[in-house]
Amino acid sequence: MPKKLFCVFLVAVFAAKVQGAEPERSVVQIMTFSQQPDWDAPWRFDPVRRSSGSGFFIKGKRIMTNAHVVSWARQILVHHYQDPRPYLAHVKFVAHDCDLALLEVEDEGFFSGLEPLRFGDLPPVRSSVVTCGYPAGGEQISYTRGVVSRIELQNYAHSGNRAFLTVQTDAAINPGNSGGPVLQDDLVVGVAFQGMPGLENTGFFIPPPVIQHFLRDIEDGRYGGFPMAGIRVVPLQNPAYRRYLKLPDNDAGARVDSLLPIATTEKLIQPDDVLMRVGKYDVASDGTVLYEGNRVSASAAFQTAQRGESLPLRIWRQGKETEISLPMNVYEGDRSVGNQYDVLPRYFVYAGLVFTPLSLDYMKTLGQGWRDSANAELIYELYYRRNETPDSARLEPVVLASTLAHPVNANFKISHHALVDKINGVRINRLEDVVRAFESATNTHHVIEFVPNHAFETLNRAAAETAQAEILKTYSVPRDRRL
Amino acid sequence: MNSPGAKGFSFFLLVATVAGRGGEPASKATGDWERSLVSVEINRKQYDYFQPWTKRVQTVVKTGLLVGPREILTTADSLDGRTLVRVQKGGRGQWWNAEVKWADYPANLAVITSSEDRFWSGLKPVTLADPVKKDGDIQILRWRAGNLEVRKAEFNRFTVSRANMSDAVHVQLELNSEIDGVGWSEPAIIGNKVIGLVFGQSGNQLQVLPSPFVRSIIAARKKGRYPGLGYFDFTWQPAENPETLDYLGLEGERRGVVVIDVPAKPGTQPVLKPRDILLQVDGFDIDMQGDYVDPDYGHLLLENLSTRNKWAGDPVHVKIWREGRAQEVVYQLPKAENAARLVPEAPFDQEPEYVIAGGLVFQPLTKNFLRSWGQDWERRAPFRLAYFRNQDPSPERPAIVILSQVLPDIYNLGYQESRQLVLERVNGRKVNYLQDLQQALQKPVNGFHTLEFMKGDTLQRLVLDAATLEAATKRVLERYGIDKETVIASSTK
Numbered sequence: 001m002p003k004k005l006f007c008v009f010l011v012a013v014f015a016a017k018v019q020g021a022e023p024e025r026s027v028v029q030i031m032t033f034s035q036q037p038d039w040d041a042p043w044r045f046d047p048v049r050r051s052s053g054s055g056f057f058i059k060g061k062r063i064m065t066n067a068h069v070v071s072w073a074r075q076i077l078v079h080h081y082q083d084p085r086p087y088l089a090h091v092k093f094v095a096h097d098c099d100l101a102l103l104e105v106e107d108e109g110f111f112s113g114l115e116p117l118r119f120g121d122l123p124p125v126r127s128s129v130v131t132c133g134y135p136a137g138g139e140q141i142s143y144t145r146g147v148v149s150r151i152e153l154q155n156y157a158h159s160g161n162r163a164f165l166t167v168q169t170d171a172a173i174n175p176g177n178s179g180g181p182v183l184q185d186d187l188v189v190g191v192a193f194q195g196m197p198g199l200e201n202t203g204f205f206i207p208p209p210v211i212q213h214f215l216r217d218i219e220d221g222r223y224g225g226f227p228m229a230g231i232r233v234v235p236l237q238n239p240a241y242r243r244y245l246k247l248p249d250n251d252a253g254a255r256v257d258s259l260l261p262i263a264t265t266e267k268l269i270q271p272d273d274v275l276m277r278v279g280k281y282d283v284a285s286d287g288t289v290l291y292e293g294n295r296v297s298a299s300a301a302f303q304t305a306q307r308g309e310s311l312p313l314r315i316w317r318q319g320k321e322t323e324i325s326l327p328m329n330v331y332e333g334d335r336s337v338g339n340q341y342d343v344l345p346r347y348f349v350y351a352g353l354v355f356t357p358l359s360l361d362y363m364k365t366l367g368q369g370w371r372d373s374a375n376a377e378l379i380y381e382l383y384y385r386r387n388e389t390p391d392s393a394r395l396e397p398v399v400l401a402s403t404l405a406h407p408v409n410a411n412f413k414i415s416h417h418a419l420v421d422k423i424n425g426v427r428i429n430r431l432e433d434v435v436r437a438f439e440s441a442t443n444t445h446h447v448i449e450f451v452p453n454h455a456f457e458t459l460n461r462a463a464a465e466t467a468q469a470e471i472l473k474t475y476s477v478p479r480d481r482r483l
Numbered sequence: 484m485n486s487p488g489a490k491g492f493s494f495f496l497l498v499a500t501v502a503g504r505g506g507e508p509a510s511k512a513t514g515d516w517e518r519s520l521v522s523v524e525i526n527r528k529q530y531d532y533f534q535p536w537t538k539r540v541q542t543v544v545k546t547g548l549l550v551g552p553r554e555i556l557t558t559a560d561s562l563d564g565r566t567l568v569r570v571q572k573g574g575r576g577q578w579w580n581a582e583v584k585w586a587d588y589p590a591n592l593a594v595i596t597s598s599e600d601r602f603w604s605g606l607k608p609v610t611l612a613d614p615v616k617k618d619g620d621i622q623i624l625r626w627r628a629g630n631l632e633v634r635k636a637e638f639n640r641f642t643v644s645r646a647n648m649s650d651a652v653h654v655q656l657e658l659n660s661e662i663d664g665v666g667w668s669e670p671a672i673i674g675n676k677v678i679g680l681v682f683g684q685s686g687n688q689l690q691v692l693p694s695p696f697v698r699s700i701i702a703a704r705k706k707g708r709y710p711g712l713g714y715f716d717f718t719w720q721p722a723e724n725p726e727t728l729d730y731l732g733l734e735g736e737r738r739g740v741v742v743i744d745v746p747a748k749p750g751t752q753p754v755l756k757p758r759d760i761l762l763q764v765d766g767f768d769i770d771m772q773g774d775y776v777d778p779d780y781g782h783l784l785l786e787n788l789s790t791r792n793k794w795a796g797d798p799v800h801v802k803i804w805r806e807g808r809a810q811e812v813v814y815q816l817p818k819a820e821n822a823a824r825l826v827p828e829a830p831f832d833q834e835p836e837y838v839i840a841g842g843l844v845f846q847p848l849t850k851n852f853l854r855s856w857g858q859d860w861e862r863r864a865p866f867r868l869a870y871f872r873n874q875d876p877s878p879e880r881p882a883i884v885i886l887s888q889v890l891p892d893i894y895n896l897g898y899q900e901s902r903q904l905v906l907e908r909v910n911g912r913k914v915n916y917l918q919d920l921q922q923a924l925q926k927p928v929n930g931f932h933t934l935e936f937m938k939g940d941t942l943q944r945l946v947l948d949a950a951t952l953e954a955a956t957k958r959v960l961e962r963y964g965i966d967k968e969t970v971i972a973s974s975t976k
Contacts, residue, residue, distance in 0.1 A: 232940070237897035240948035244931045258943045271943065372862045380870055388939045411724035445730040452873065453718050453744040454757055458726040 023186050024141055026057040026117050029079040029134040030065055030103070030179060031086070036072040040365040040401055042347035042356050043477050048074060054133030054180030055103065056188065059116040063089065063103040064211075065179030066193050067096045068158040071341045076103065080110055081141070093218045096341050097225050099158040099193050100206065100214045101179075120187030122207050122292050123148050123167065131171045131192050131203070133180025146171025146203075151294040154204060157194050160360065161338035162226070165291075165300050166204050173203025209304070217306060224307040227328035230260030233275055233298055235286045242285075245274060246319040252276060253316055254287035254298065261390060264327040274316035279304055302328070336360065336396075337382060346431050348481045351464035352404035352471045353412075353448070355420065355434045358382055358397040365401075366417065377419050377451050396430035400448070404475045408467040412457050414450055422449040432483060515675065518607040522571040522626050523547040523557050523595060523668075524578060528564040528834075532855040533888075535835035535846060536965045540566075545667040546625050547595060548677060549608045550701065558668040558682050558692070559586045559593040560647065563831040570597055572606060574626035588831045589649030589712045589819045590700055591682055591692065611694040611701075612676035614779035615656065619673035623662050623681060623689070636660035636671060636689065643784035644690075647682065648828060651712035651819035653790035654780060656691035665689060695779060699792050713795040713816025715786055716823075717755050718744035722771045732807050733760055739804065740773045740785070746823065746875055754812040755803070762809060763802035764788045789816055825883065826850055826872040830972055838917050839968045841947055841955040842890040843898070843934075845906065845920055848883035865903050867939070882915045886936070890963050894955035898945055905937035917971045924952070 030053045038044045053069030055078070063078060070076055070091050077086040087110045094101040105111070123129055131144050146169045154166035169182070173192045182190035182205045190205030217224055236242060236255040247253060253274040259266055276282065278301035281289035288295045305311045305328040313324050336359040347356040356362060358381060363370050371379070378399065386393040403415040420428045423437035424447055438446060446459040472480055523545045528538040547555035547570060555570060562568075562583055569578040579602040586593035597603070621636040639657040646653060656679045658671060666684045670677045671691050680697065683690035703709035719740045722728050728737050739760040745753045762768070765788055767775035774782045777791070793799060795818035802811050829835060829851040838845045846852060848868060856864040871883060886904045889895050906914045909923035910933055924932060927949030934945050956968050 234942060235897055238946065239896065240931060241897070241946040243948070244933075244946045258938075258940075376866075376870055376873060379866060384867060384870075384939065388937065411726070413721055413723060445726060447730065455720050455743050456727075457724060458730045460726050460729075 022115065023117050023181075023183065024132050024143070025081045026114055027081065027132045027134075027141060027180060028055045028057065028063060029053075030055045030063070030069055030089070031077040031079065032070055032073050033075040033077075034070075034072040035074050037344055038365070039345050039356065039359070039362040041354065042345040042401075042482065043349075043479065052134065052176055053178040054135075054176065054192070056117050056132075056179075056181040057111065057114050058102075058188075059118075061104070061108075061111050062092060063105065064181075064191065065101050065103060066158070066191065066206075067094050067099045067101045067341070068193075069179045070094065070101050070103065071096070071158075078103065078105055078110070080114075093214075093223050094342070095214050095217070095223050095225065096339075097156070097159050097162045098164055098206065098210050098214055099156050100191065100211065102218070117181060117183075117186075117188045119208055119211060120184055120189045122151070122165075122209060122294075123184050123189045124293065125149070125151060127184065129169055129171055129189060129205075130183045131169075131173055131177060131180060131205070132183060133177040133192060135172075135174035135176035137174065142177075144172040146201075149202070151207070151296065153297045153299055159338045161334055163297075163299065164210050164226070164303060165207050165296065167207045168202060168204055170201045171203060172201070173205070177203070209300075213303065213306070225330040226303055227305055227307045227309075228260070228262070228331040229269075229302045229311070229326060229328065230262035230265045230331055231256050231269055231275070231302075232258045232260075233283075233287045236274060237285050245272065245316065247274060247316060251285045252282065254283050254285060256315075260331060261333060262329065262331060264329065268324050268326055269313075269315070270317070272317075275313065276316055276321060277312075277314035278302055279311055333386070344482060346482055347401075348431055348434050348483070349404070349472065349477055350434075350438050350480070351446075351459055351467055352406045352409045352475075353459075354401045354404065355398050355431060356401045357431055358399050358419065362399065362401065375417055375419070378417065381419055381451070394427075394429045398428050398431055398434055400450070404471055404477075406467055406471050406474070408459065408463045408471075414455060414457055418455075419451040420448065421451045421454070423447070435481065435483070515607060516609075516624055516672070517573060517631050518605060519549050519609045520574075520624055520626060520631065520670070521547040521549065521555055521606070522574065523555065523581070524567075524569045524571070525561055525565050526567040527561060528566060530564070530835045530851075532829075532835055532846070532849075532852040535837040535844075535970070536967065538564075538834075543667070546669045548668075548670055548680075549606045550594075550611070551608055553596045553603055554584065555581075555595040556668075556680075556697070556701070557593055557595060558591045558680055559588045560591055560668075560682060562586050562593055563588065563833075565832075568595060570595065570602065572602065574631060575629040585704065587700070587704075587709075587711065589646055589651050590653075591647055592697060592700055594701075609670070610676050611698045612673065612678045613695040613698050615678045615693050615695060616673060621658060621678065622672050623658075623660055623665060623669050624672060625665065625667075625669040632662075634660055634662040636662070639688065641693070641780040641783065643787040646712070646819070648831075649712065649819040650714045650824070651790055652714060652784075652786040653696055653712070654693055654777075654783060654787050656693045658689040658691055659687050660689055661687065662689075696790070703794060709794060710818070711795045712819045713789050713793060713797065714819040715789045715814075716746050716817050717742050717753075719761060719773060719785075721773055722760065728760065728771075731758060731760055731804065733804050734807075737771060738762060739769050740771065742803075749878070754814050755801070756805065758805075760804035761785070761801060762804055763800075765791075765793075765800055795819065823876050824872075825874045825876045825880065826853065827882075833972050834970050836917055836970050836972055837887075838920055838971070839890070839956060839959060839965065840920075840924060840932075841952050842892040842895045842959040843886055843901075843947075844888045844890065845884055845917060846887045847917060848885050848905075852885075852887070868903055868905075880915065884914050884917060884920060886934070890959050892955055892959050892962070894948070894951060894958075901942055901945065904941055906934065907937050908935040909933070917969075921969070921971070 035045045035048045055063040055065035076089040078089045087105045089103040089105045092102045092104045125148050149168040153163045155163045177192040180192045181188045192205045194204050233254045234257040253276045256273040281301040283298045289298050289301045291300050310325040310327050381397045398420045400418045424441045426437040449456040525543045529541040531537050543561045547557040550556040568581045570581040571578045579597050579599040581597040584594045584596045617638045623634045636658040639659050644655050665681045669681045671679045679691035679693045681689050719742050739762045742759040777783045799814045801814050829849040853864045854860050884906045888902045889899050891899045912923040914920050932947040
């Protein structure tokens with residue numbers, strides 16, 4: 001099970017308006033009023049939360065920031081450098097996978113006199129960088145200097161299940177810095193975005209290759225996302241395995257161990273293929289490529305492609321090299337195990353029983369220690385079944401999230417956090433099946449079966465139908481479903 | 484209950500720190516008890532399942548009770564792997580060599596004897612109470628620093644819980660007491676009768692094997708009619724939701740619980756079926772929570788009827804509601820020791836099994852292995868391995884062998900970090916047991932051994948050189964100081 005290693009910095013701080021020198025004038029403070037849904041009671045929202053981050057002006061009259069600065073925003077206010085007036089902004093593009101967003105400010109006057117910041121290249125390790133933003137601990141714009149410590153692929157905490165190229169620096173990156181530029185020679189070489197608990201003098205920023213990928217992606221007017229090859233590559237350093245694959249005993253090539261269920265990939269690649277080259281990058285036996293002087297995971301080479309493009313691969317198969325062109329597409333099969341944003345959770349309420357799809361967001365409603373306390377069946381279904389026994393996996397596992405108490409359901413022993421197997425004999429593969437199973441029933445009783453052990457509960461159908469409106473009214477559920 | 488090792492350690496620590504501190508004033512009966520309580524010292528091999536070839540020596544001192552001619556009763560806990568057993572009377576003085584006459588780990592009971600005639604002189608058997616009264620003054624006894632310690636305890640409740648070392652479920656007595664460091668077969672007494680043996684402690688709460696349960700097993704054993712404890716292998720749910728009983732068409736008063744899962748047994752037709760309502764078990768009415776009224780204990784969970792004077796193989800008469808009418812079926816109790824589990828307890832009195840091949844360490848997945856993650860192993864052990872404990876064995880996967888770790892060597896370069904992987908096939912042959920692995924390794928394909936692991940998001944496959952495997956294994960054994968490359972119990976498969 002993946003564990004979140006990083007925490008996202010995003011706290012409320014107040015910025016004073018002070019005079020400063022270029023290019024810092026183009027750095028803004030972003031105040032976000034956000035409200036996220038409650039996945040346990042999906043028609044409800046948590047209280048409005050006020051938080052602040054940073055951003056910077058780029059060409060095209062847009063402000064770049066982190067996706068996590070503006071997620072679930074109800075209102076976004078941008079404070080222009082040295083200007084007391086808050087400006088209303090809205091999200092033009094958001095990339096939750098790589099934690100970037102572009103904002104637009106409706107008032108043209110906001111950009112008057114501002115010079116857009118320009119982007120530089122991936123900064124070399126050991127070179128100096130300066131972070132700019134509005135972090136906690138004061139009200140004025142803050143600058144911190146540091147060096148580039150290392151460059152590699154890291155998990156992006158905002159999405160939780162994607163890793164991209166990341167630069168680590170010892171320049172202080174603190175809550176409130178999120179979305180601010182990291183500068184080198186007045187050029188933006190990164191967007192500050194996350195830290196790691198327990199590590200001092202360590203911050204991470206999103207480097208130019210990821211930023212440029214995002215900017216190229218949105219050129220067609222929509223953000224498509226980083227494509228994935230769906231290939232699990234493992235080191236190939238055991239001499240016997242290399243000999244088995246008829247490969248020379250050198251440092252070239254890493255082995256394909258398994259594939260994600262992506263049809264185009266499964267058609268062209270197979271386990272025990274040896275990846276020799278991805279795009280313009282040679283793959284080493286430890287599964288890395290030399291990327292602009294940095295040895296990083298070969299995933300970085302795959303991430304150079306845009307959605308819909310094909311990537312030339314050189315593979316070693318059955319004793320000889322083959323060139324293939326691999327179509328690169330966005331993989332959404334693991335969406336439920338990542339943090340999801342800006343899409344309200346689906347649900348169906350029947351006779352007080354609240355059904356919703358199983359997801360990481362739902363599991364987090366069980367509290368911080370949910371990995372220890374949650375029903376093991378839910379964890380297995382969410383993280384393992386799809387990989388281990390895809391034939392038995394459900395398209396969208398559904399849970400009985402909670403029960404809104406009413407005499408019709410008062411005797412339920414299984415009332416929450418339970419994985420639904422069948423309703424009225426219908427196997428529940430997705431939320432729509434729940435609706436269909438209840439609404440098409442003709443028997444006197446509804447029978448709801450759970451995983452594991454075929455435990456079940458029953459509802460008197462006539463009583464359930466009578467109670468439905470009353471329950472929705474009592475608990476202020478505006479609609480019985482969001483599908 | 485703590486692991487035996489931890490308990491053994493804390494026991495000695497406590498002895499060292501509280502020696503000389505007196506217990507409460509001895510009861511009138513102390514003199515008699517001094518002639519009935521003995522100390523039992525067990526020296527044993529304790530295995531580390533992370534390194535199954537290593538063993539530590541552990542010494543545990545428990546309490547024993549004279550229950551008959553040359554018979555000392557104690558719990559079976561920590562008797563496995565014993566190398567030397569000794570007994571001492573009077574809480575001090577000479578230790579006498581002893582031997583285990585009989586041990587039943589699933590029931591957690593054992594009888595110890597000694598061939599030393601002089602040991603037995605002056606000892607007096609105790610009486611095991613039947614039934615257990617709730618209202619007497621309860622005391623816990625044990626030898627401590629040469630004195631008989633007597634501590635008060637209070638009755639809390641009777642529960643029906645799973646046995647420590649098997650799938651058997653039986654009645655247990657729960658007491659509260661300020662005493663600490665117990666759980667080593669100390670007797671709980673009322674007046675001049677033993678009401679149970681303390682086998683576990685959690686804070687102030689003591690778990691006790693009640694004397695009627697103990698008596699019934701000893702009596703059956705003496706008659707030569709004790710085949711071991713049985714258990715109910717089906718799963719049921721309460722029927723507190725009246726709609727469920729209506730749905731199942733039960734007529735008359737609402738009662739009983741609903742069977743929801745019955746394991747498939749090859750070649751046999753289970754007598755119980757999912758959606759049967761259990762109305763009576765051996766003549767006892769079952770209520771909607773799954774309780775019956777026991778004549779000795781009051782309300783108890785129906786599972787106790789699998790061990791209430793019943794043994795493995797015995798018939799249990801079950802009245803069920805099925806297909807609109809009450810019916811009577813006879814359910815035969817399966818043996819708890821042979822409970823079909825995908826992740827079983829490792830066999831008692833046996834070294835942990837493993838196979839080392841070229842530095843790759845393979846082990847059967849057992850509960851003992853998972854317990855290596857400590858008392859909180861259900862949360863701390865790798866989720867995917869621990870999850871198997873909830874699954875039933877199947878013809879496709881009757882048991883599990885894992886690659887538990889790799890002892891680094893040039894031979895296994897590149898695989899050093901592989902661990903906790905479920906082995907599926909070796910050289911194309913399915914592997915469920917270590918014997919399967921051994922046989923498969925005899926049949927390399929084109930000079931290589933190909934190992935395939937369970938489909939998932941972990942490593943799927945690795946390849947080893949067949950010609951140099953034996954030499955590599957020898958080198959690894961020598962370098963890591965391991966005696967044997969293989970330990971496999973003949974009875975495992």
